[in-house]
Amino acid sequence: MLDDFLVRAALAGLGVAIAAAPLGCFVVWRRMAYFGDATAHAAILGVAISLGLSISIFAGVLVASVAMALTVSTLSGRGYAMDTLLGVLAHSALAFGLVGVSFLSGIRIDLMAYLFGDILAVRPFDLAVIWAGAALVLGLIGWRWSALLTATLNPDLAYSAGLDPKREEMVLVLSLALVIAVAIKVVGVLLIAAMLIIPAAAARPFSRTPEAMTFIAAAIGSISALGGLQAAYSFNTPTGPTIVSLAAILFALSAVMSALRAAPR
Template identity: 60%
Template structure:
């Protein structure tokens, strides 16, 4: 069968993550939430530790820890902490605590590099099912709340006047981000998840005029980057996850140069 090939499974996994990351990445760029995404992603290692210690599925443990981290950071930023301070503390503390906590798990073999940078070439059929289920959930959730998310991103007062609760829309985005981190952990790892969120959206931004077009083009950029990165990893024996990010960055440079030339 077609899924017997590990390269086909890896390609499908990369495309699934790219499609799921595109709409969230657009909102992360618009809201300038890159550091927020980074802090949430770094909490994934705590979720891995929780899952391995309790016997829960790793995806579920990561989902719980990422959601808890996102909500904690949002609450801290609103209670006297400057946003950048809260995010800086949370991002690095979560990563350090997660790595230390993993070292206390005796008798459990942990591929730390795989969790940090991803291991897309080892994706199984079960992983594919989880990734595409998560991607469908994220795309459906964002599509359902698209108008409310846009209004809350544009202007919270305008959103409230239109009957949209900005806090609720923020929670929706937080939940979608947590689901993405849970399904993308095996693909690009905790250190590179934010890159796959931000870079494709940033690459698409100079070439489009509408929010919808930006989300669609970000999905295209992410897909091309995922497939190109896998091709490079296979032919040049480079790490797959970082290769995908490098491919996305190259596309960003090209689109930025194209936009600059067009502007002139």
């Protein structure tokens, strides 16, 4: 079954969508959209380091993403506005990564695949890494679900319950870095943040509980991945951007339906 590249691509898209759903909900609840974007931009620097040191792309991206996330968490609140700090670090990491790639003589690299994804080139090993990463993220989020939710809703309540909001934030940071490392092959660095945020944002108007929002976001992300893959195959369009475009259309429909439901009758 795995000899069919479309089947592998579909399974890879589902793995990323399922892993990104709960994390995307926390990103939306905590208003961490730019944080996710900055961490994703660091992935290109991780690619350059991996190729330069001849190590696994997954390992290099994971290390660079974790380093970026920890740097942002450490420097936040120390005299810099968060949006300014994220803007500086995100664009700096992306620029250094692109410059680093240009120095890699003798190494053939498809930079567009890392920027926008190349889901059709997913191999069985990549598929195993994606699903292993998704399982790890889901296990980590499931294990800390109550603590993460409490720390997100009310840090003071978390302290009174014996929880450390900073520790829970580190759990999110590590999970975010892991999702970025496994998703770079599917949608690329520039579109990872979109797959985190858009399905969660589209699910929000129809969710009565945090758990429901997570499941609806996973469903929207899965539909976007499978529908975008089919549309890209049918219309010969770039696969990663097509997946995100379909997610954006679903978000627009969600917003319209929410507005119609809220309109006075």
